[in-house]
Amino acid sequence: MRQNMVETQIEARGISSPKILKAFMNVERHRFVLPRYISKAYDDNPLPIDEGQTISQPYIVAFMTQSLNLKQKDKVLEIGTGSGYQAAILGQLCDSVYTVEIFPKLGKKANDLFIELGYSNIYSKVGDGYEGWSEHAPFDAIIVTCSPTHIPQPLKDQLAEGGRMVIPVGSYPFQNLVLLEKRKGIIREKKILPVRFVPMLDKEGDRY
Numbered sequence: 001m002r003q004n005m006v007e008t009q010i011e012a013r014g015i016s017s018p019k020i021l022k023a024f025m026n027v028e029r030h031r032f033v034l035p036r037y038i039s040k041a042y043d044d045n046p047l048p049i050d051e052g053q054t055i056s057q058p059y060i061v062a063f064m065t066q067s068l069n070l071k072q073k074d075k076v077l078e079i080g081t082g083s084g085y086q087a088a089i090l091g092q093l094c095d096s097v098y099t100v101e102i103f104p105k106l107g108k109k110a111n112d113l114f115i116e117l118g119y120s121n122i123y124s125k126v127g128d129g130y131e132g133w134s135e136h137a138p139f140d141a142i143i144v145t146c147s148p149t150h151i152p153q154p155l156k157d158q159l160a161e162g163g164r165m166v167i168p169v170g171s172y173p174f175q176n177l178v179l180l181e182k183r184k185g186i187i188r189e190k191k192i193l194p195v196r197f198v199p200m201l202d203k204e205g206d207r208y
Contacts, residue, residue: 084110
């Protein structure tokens with residue numbers, strides 16, 4: 001089922017990096033979904049997880065990952081740990097992943113799974129993703145898996161020179177995936193794909 005997912009949902013749609021395809025083969029997506037959805041873990045769609053959140057469609061995870069153009073030495077910030085699936089994919093492709101989750105239940109569950117699966121290069125915390133993780137900045141790449149109405153300035157500030165950020169921006173259902181690149185201190189933005197993500201929330205449950 002995992003091989004079929006990689007071949008028909010990801011590779012067939014233009015994701016060509018051998019390293020990314022290998023990462024999707026290595027990571028067992030069924031470990032990151034709720035027990036009642038295990039039979040649907042490799043389907044071509046997002047699935048519900050706890051706290052009203054979702055695990056993204058496999059192709060979207062692959063598309064966002066490829067957009068970052070990662071190198072093995074890169075340090076990556078993820079905003080919105082969720083089930084931990086995206087972080088696990090990133091952990092196969094770069095030196096270190098720092099992932100932030102607003103919901104304590106999701107953050108603990110994902111961290112426990114990272115430990116169980118032996119991901120020693122993924123560091124997670126519960127916190128407000130809008131603020132990023134300044135102690136470990138700058139980051140070579142930033143990936144955001146929830147949608148604010150605007151791009152948080154703290155995330156822009158934490159992007160390294162030459163770095164890339166991919167983030168969904170807008171109010172449901174009208175969102176665009178935006179790619180940012182920082183060159184000579186200047187950040188350029190480009191809309192690359194219409195998407196639908198859960199909103200970025202603060203600790204009071206209000207959206208950014």
